[in-house]
Amino acid sequence: MSKNPLESFGAWTAEVSDSWPADALEWAHREFIDVIAVMIPGAAEPATRHAYDAVRQWGQGPCAVVGQRSRLSAPWAALVNGTAGHALDFDDNFDPPKAHATTVLAPAILALAEQENLSGAACLDAYIVGLQIMGRVGQGVNPTHRNRGWHATATVGVIGAAAACARLLQLDAHASAHALSAATSMSAGFMSQFGTMMKPVHAGLAAKGGIMAATFAQAGITAGMETLDGRTGMNRLMVGPDYEELRDTITHVEHGQNLRYEVDSVGAPLLITEHKFRVKRFPTCGAIHRAMDGMLDLRSQYGFQASDVTSVDLYMPRVHFNNVMYTDPRDPLQAKFSAEYAVGCVLARGDCTLADFRPEAVMREDVRGLFPIIHRHPVDKLEGEFPTEVHVTLKNGRTVKAVIDMPLGSKKAPFSDAQYWAKFDACCDGFLSGRDAAELRKALERLPDLPQIGDLMRHLVLPFAQVA
Known part of the structure; x- marks a missing residue:
């Protein structure tokens, strides 16, 4: 294998066998179910409708846009569908790149596969390949890249999407490496966009960029071979001038994030089965899910209500609090990145659902009145070093505590197939008729065996986003 990460990743992308383990294919299939489910309500969100x-006006084409009757060219369909998948922050997280992986990979894969009349099996294959490369690039720049404010869904995601699309187009090792390099020229996105419409558009831009980078390479456009690990490569520019010092002194490694690109064993371990996913139970930023799980566990165990509580103390890694920065959210987008709203919501209402992010729900006093009693205690440790602690003090003077190291839906406590489909049903409710939802489910169940991915996408070309 080449020691150049672009050449090594490009060769693996082009040449790895498509004989994947059964559990890898099953995980890939489940994540397509999850992301298509969340695209359905996400298609009706203002950010998605405005993106559409x-x-x-820039190009009709053969590719389905979720919630719309008209079809667009592949890059624009991927942009809109990627935005839809991320608009509600209800899509999965993948730990190695610290990114929302599927809402970038799936829209790019589905659009390009529909353009090329490819099968469901080809889509699953491309997903596993793209996820592996996204993870390997993410491990080479994280945790510092993410902790310093880069939105890895956008910055690292576009490179994973380029790998997936190169795989679909059957590019050789040379062209695949150039596709990955081209994608670094589209790598952008700041966490300062969290709580705005632009944040979900990041996912759409990354999906679009993956299609463009692979198609550029297919057309013969070449790119530099030092854009990941050269003197002005991604690691030195998007980690920082102290990159080498950080790399050489790292002592605690989580999710394989060691600030080194793995070039000797790109495909082993296979990251999809080694790390699995964090599938979301709540439509909020994943950084607060451990605290939400803890609060619900305490309510269930001790039977208290919000009126019984005098204070809630949250002890969380500082990097988690950095993601949920809004202490007084004024709209649904900000509420998705608010520790106070998320924990207050499950304390006051016993759950946190899509309905809790309607504008009127965000402003209700039952939750907002709890903000003053919810206290932040940042801890300067990574999430693997320090679990989230939720301390609740009751009016009778008793203090109870929950300690949560991994949320429900993660590798430690994965969703069952029934829970995936329950989430699918909840996302379809109010947007698809019972008949349309049932037909879509049948197509999703058959995804690995579909001769053409259009047999799935045709069930999404309905104008429910316009109606909503």
């Missing part, structure tokens, strides 16, 4: 209005 902006790009639809």
Whole structure:
């Protein structure tokens, strides 16, 4: 294997066998179910509808746009569908790159596969390949890249999407390496966009960029071979001038994030089965899910209500609090990145659902009145070093505590197939008729065996986003 990460990753992308383990294919299949489910309500969100209005004039084409009757060219369909998948922050997280992986990979894969009349099996294969490369690039720049404010869903995601699309187009090792390099020129996105419409658009831009980078390489456009690990490569520019010092002195490694690109064993371990996913139970930033799980566990165990509580103390890694920065959210987008709203919501209402992020729900006093009693205690440790602690003090003077190291839906406590489909049903409710939802489910169940991915996508070309 080449010691150049672009050449090593490109060779693996092009040449690895498509004889994947059964559990890898099963995980890939489940994540397509999850992301298509969340795309359905996400398609009706303002950010997605505005993105669609902006790009639809730039090119009709053969590719489905979720919630719309018209079809677009592959890059624009991927942009809109990627935005839809991320608009509610209800899509999965993948730990190695610290990114929302599927809402970037799946829209790019589905659009390009529909353009090329490819099968469901080809889509699953491309997903596993793209996920592996996204993870390997993410491990080479994280945890510092993410902790310093880069939105890895966008910055690392586009490179994973390029790998997936190169795989679909059957590019050789040379062209695949150039596709990955081209994608670094589209790598951008700041966490300062959290709580705005632009944050979900990041996922759409990364999906679009993956299609463009692979198609550029297919057309013969070449790119530099030092854009990941050269003197001005991604690691030195998007980690920082102290990159080498950080790399050489790292002592605690989580999720394989060691600030080194793995070039000798790109495909082993296979990251999809080694790390699995964090599938979301709540439509909020994943950084607060451990605290939400802890609060619900305490309510269930001790039977208290919000009116019984005098204070809630949250002890969490500082990097988690950095993601949920809004202490007084004023709209649904900000509420998705608010520790106070998320924990207050499950304390007051016993759950946190899509309905809790309607504008009127965010402003209700039952939750907002709890903000003053919810206290932040940042801890300067990584999430693997320090579990989230939720301390609840009751009016009778008793203090109870929950300690949560991994949320429900993660590798430690994965969703069952029934829970995936329950989430699918909840996302379809109010957007698809019972018949349309049932037909979509049948197609999703058959995804690995579909001769053409269009047999799935045709069930999403319905104008429910316009109606909503």
